[in-house]
Amino acid sequence: MDFEGKIISRDVSQLLWEMEKTVGTAESCTGGRIAETIMGVPGASKYFKGGIICYVNEVKENLLGVSHELMEEKTAVCEEVAVEMVKGACQTLNVDYAVAATGLAGPGGGSKEIPVGTIWLAVGNAERTITTKILEDHGRDINIAIATNTAMQMLRDFLIEENKEVEAAES
Template sequence: MDFESKITSREISEILWDTEKTVGTAESCTGGRIAEAIISVPGASKYFKGGIVSYVDEIKENLLGVDHLLLEEKTAVCEEVAVAMVKGACKALNTNYAIAATGFAGPTGGTKDIPVGTIWLACGSLDRVVTLKVEEDHGRDINLAIATNTVMDLFLNFLKEENEPRPVREG
């Protein structure tokens, strides 16, 4: 794991530790790399409950509750599936938050419409999920590293927004 992702993991750790919130992961193409990044910080067991590696659609459906018709109509590599994976992981793992990734890391698996290197990233809660699409193919290992680092940054920014003080309204 690179230095930048360790810093991001530590920042995420501090926020989750301070807010006493929990997180889990739902990973397809990243195969556990996001979970690995989270647990790289000592004490992660206080806020990280676990992860589901849902490499095939069957697991996305059965463990994460992703709709079968959605998978048939749009494939597993779409924004809607990434959102469903976050919500499904929050429910299945009983966490406040979840982080998800689904895509084609390569070198094969892509289609004309969804080329290799397309990875949908998502994070959030049952009430709010943010997404981001990564689209460039740099080869499998780099694609997976980019996806992991990018979704960790996305989650850190999500947590900062969720936990910033709200202005008090008068009147």
């Protein structure tokens, strides 16, 4: 994990500790790297419940409840699938928040419509989810690293916003 990744992971850790909330992951193309980054901070067992590596559509459907029809219509590499992965992870893992990644890390598997390097990331909870799309191909390892770092930044920003909302409601 690079230096920036460690700082973001510590920020996420501190926020989850302070908020007394839990998080889990649902990862396809990142293969567990986001989970590894979250649990790389000592004390992560207080807030990180686990992750589901859902590399194939069957696992997305059976464990996360992602719609078969949706994946047939739009493929697994779309914003809607990433959102359903977050909601499914929140339910299956019984966590407050989840992070999801679905895409094509490469080197193969891309098409004209969905080129290699296309990765959808989602962060949220059962009520609200934010997403982003990565469209850069720098080779498999770098694609996965970019997706992991971006997902962690999204998680940190989402938690900061959630924490501000809680503090505002309490005052």
